[in-house]
Amino acid sequence: MSLQPIDSQQRIQNLDVIRGFSLLGIFIVNMIAFHSPVYYYDPYAWWGDSLNRQAYWWIDVFVQASFYPIFAMMFGAGLALQFVRAQQKNTRFSSFAVRRLGVLLAIGMVHAFLIWSGDILITYAVTGFILIWMLKMSGKMLLTLGFIIYFLPQTLLAGIMFFAAMVDPTTVTYFSSVQDIESSVANYGSGSFGQIFSQRLEDWQYANDPSAFVSIIIVILPLMMIGAGAAKVQLFQKAKEKKMLLGICTLLFLGAGIAVKTSPYWGEQNLAFVFTQDYVGGPLVAMSYMTLLLLIMTAPVTAKLLQPLAKTGRMALTNYLLQSVIGTIIFYNYGFGLYGEVTLSTGTLIALGIFFMQVIFSELWLSKFSQGPMEKLWRKLSYSRK
Template sequence: MHNLDVIRGFSLLGIFIVNMISFHSPFYYYDPYSWWGDSINRPTYWWIDVFVQASFYPMFAMMFGAGLAIQFMRAAEKNTNFTAFAIKRLVVLLGIGMIHAFLVWSGDILITYAVTGFILIWMLRLSGKMLLILGFVVYLLPQGLLTGIMFLASAVDPTSVTYFSSVQGIEASVANYGNGSFSQIFDQRLKDWQFANSPEGFVSIIIVILPLMMIGAGAAKLRLFERAAKKKAMLGILTILFLGAGLTMKTAPYWGEQNLAYVFLQDYVGGPMVGMGYMTLILLIMTASVSVKLLQPLAKTGRMALTTYLTQSVIGTLIFYNYGFGLYGEVTLATGTLIALGIFVMQVIFAELWLSKFNQGPVERLWRKLSYSRK
């Protein structure tokens, strides 16, 4: 669907801007407010922190859920076995994610999507309305509870939610990614992945991703994306509500305190709200025929979402890791962001050229071929 492809393409831009920070700096190990607090980097970090960070991966997750729901409905229309096909497709995605995580970049999200997808496929028999309701409930209840607990901890013991930088982690990242051999970079990548994907951390990520996928699946089953032109008033109201509430929470560390409690409210409650606001705004914009034509290049990039996402990691790590140009830790945040924007423009052009010759992106074609293989 054109609407879904545009949203996917737009979400890939935001995801790349955020991921670029991790490509060129030890993102896991520092306090970002002090690390990027100088006069050169502060304005760029504020813009990314408020308008980009934690708002674009929810859009991508919802589009992933919508895609699975559409496949489910098409299988039902054709009376084919959706579950067996979906499981095989997710197993292939899991394999691609593992290659990406351990050989390219530790911040991979495909493993999480594949594992979460295994849970979602058993829920797709629910009605679209039920998926939407459960998605919002399952998301808001634990996030609201955890936010309350963190603010309570902040009141009782402020040090319990204070940011701490790991000097050892920072030094190891700079030494290995910036100057290390391939094996040293592999070891650091593995440590970073384990740091970000501890058992409790991985479970918490799934708790966040699953309800977002449910919301996307519910919207797809209700055909809300196809009926956008008939829902302009509703889309306008939702855009104002989501962006108003979301941006209020996204600015929490700036009107409140820059500690983990306010950042949790910002990222895990405000972030998805802003993402939903962006989605409804795009759907509203897409009701105009001129927008369909103008955003066609972005839609084609969204059609090649997996290829685009993976090549972003390959290009980003080649620029900054020592087996490439070795610029790790050497650029300002603004420069890194401009690099991301420039690369994304080239990816949009590449998608336009590729899809003028082929029906699918190269990795999408491989994914499809392996999913349909009988061997």
Template sequence: MSLQPIDSTQRIQSLDVIRGFSLLGIFIVNMIAFHSPMYYYDPYSWWGDSINRPVYWWIDVFVQASFYPIFAMMFGAGLAIQYMRAEEKKAHFTSFASRRLAILLGIGLIHAFLIWSGDILITYAVAGFILIWMLKLSGKMLLILGFIIYFLPQSLLSGIMFFASMVDPTTVTYFSSVQDIESSVANYGSGSFADIFGQRVDDWTYANSPAGFISIIIAILPLMMIGAGVAKTKLFEKASDKKLLLSLSALIFLGLGIAIKTSPYWGEKNLAFVFTQDYVGGPLVAMGYMTLLLLIMTAPLSAKLLQPLAKTGRMALTNYLLQSIIGTIIFYNYGFGLYGEVTLMTGTLIALGIFVMQVIFSELWLSKFKQGPAERLWRKLSYSKK
């Protein structure tokens, strides 16, 4: 038996709301990379003036590294739900999932090298290939292993970096690469399409060296496992019966996560504190946001009010790609050429404005069609016809 796509009545609305919410935070952070050489500067000095400092503090504490983990967990949850559907129908899941992930990998490669170097789809596809072999585990086991595999090495690495900072503080000092900053500004802001393509390749290679790419997979895979574990334990469907658990989880995750996320501001602005902030505090805040949204969604009125956000989440792939297309057109020279020309506040307001338009666009599109255009293409290539 072959798998067939689910219809709108089979969707779990809370997943779509959380996915839509994560798109907003991801866009706010990605917008910084769209308009500035984010890979190559010390953000605390780059955005240290009176205009940008408070905006960067807000993004750094409440947004940065706290929304891509939500997206990763939702990706794992979606894959687990497809696996459970395949089990119920006694359909072949592995070949279907592999084909679907291979197509996503292709989309990611196009996105990374022809649109924007900060693509996450390649990473999700590669991590997904590993995850599909782990979905036979129980939901509880996926949750336990996901937490251990993620937080144990990240905590150990944080400890090593703090120890290194005590032995030799210069080993964890931020630095800015002036040559790379100048190259980014010149190529993206005033270069030809070939110059922009070359810079895009350089940026992707810089962020995805073999060691760097493996470390990203190691960070993303356990988050997907946690999302898959939540889906397999049916927490999304049972949220109304788990209000106390959700309330306590949100309080613990957000309290601990925000304390760690603020650490560079009460500690030191070096790589040891920033690594801990992003790789330990970030996912904790993400889990706090996710549990809080699940709790909010237990109220019928909230579920109705959040319908537009759910529709944005239903078109997550389309909206993610559109964010990159619109962002690069605004800032790269083949568009309006505003790279390096805006403040952090202006970039953030642009991101919020575009996201509002995406919510409206998603509402209008899904009033006429069942899926977003990218989702429809992905589905068409993934599902075999009877």
């Protein structure tokens, strides 16, 4: 017996709502990279004028580094649920999972090198190859190890960076690369397709050199473990039975997360504070958003109101890739060529408007079809038909 795809009746709406919500935050952050050379400048200086300062503060505290962890946890949860289904049906999971992740890796490579350098699918696929061999652990074990493996090294690294800052403050100072900024603006804003491709490749290599790629895997893997553990203890399916726990977790995670996320504003705007903000505060706020959504979804009225967001989450792969296609068409020279010409506030409003249209698009598409176009392709290439 081969493993078959999940139909719409078997889906867990809570997961789809959270996944759809994460797409909104991811798009708001990615939009900054679509229209500006984010890899190469000091954001506090770049967005420091009065027009952009408030928008950057809002994104920095409530959005930046707090939505990709949700997406990673949902990815882990999805793999865990597929693993549980395979066990229930007494079917082989590992070969299916490897094939499915291999397809995702190929899609990510096309996305990264032909559309946008900030792709996350490659990282998720590679990390997923590791996670599938850990799914035999219990849900509680996955949750415990996930928290330890994530927060222990990040806290230690933050401590090392703060110590380095005390010894020599210049080691954690932001520096902008004027040459790389000018190159990005010239190539994306007015370059040929070949120049845009070269710049995209250079940006991907800058963000994904071997040490950086391994570091990203180390960050993403425990987040996926946490999501997988939450799925295996049935947190998403039994949210109504765990309302007290969800309420406590929301308050604790949100309070601690916001305190850390605001640290560059009550501390110093250097790499030590920003690292702590993103890698310690970011996931804490992400977990508070996730538990808050689960709490909200326990009310039938709210669950019904959020169905459009759930449909957006059902088409997560399609919508994620579509965001990149639309974003690059707007800002790259083979489209409207607006790279480097919009304010942060304008870019954020554009992201919100496009996402609203994606919600409508997802609703209309799923009224006619059972799944999104990219989900259908992924499914066709992943499931055997023996």
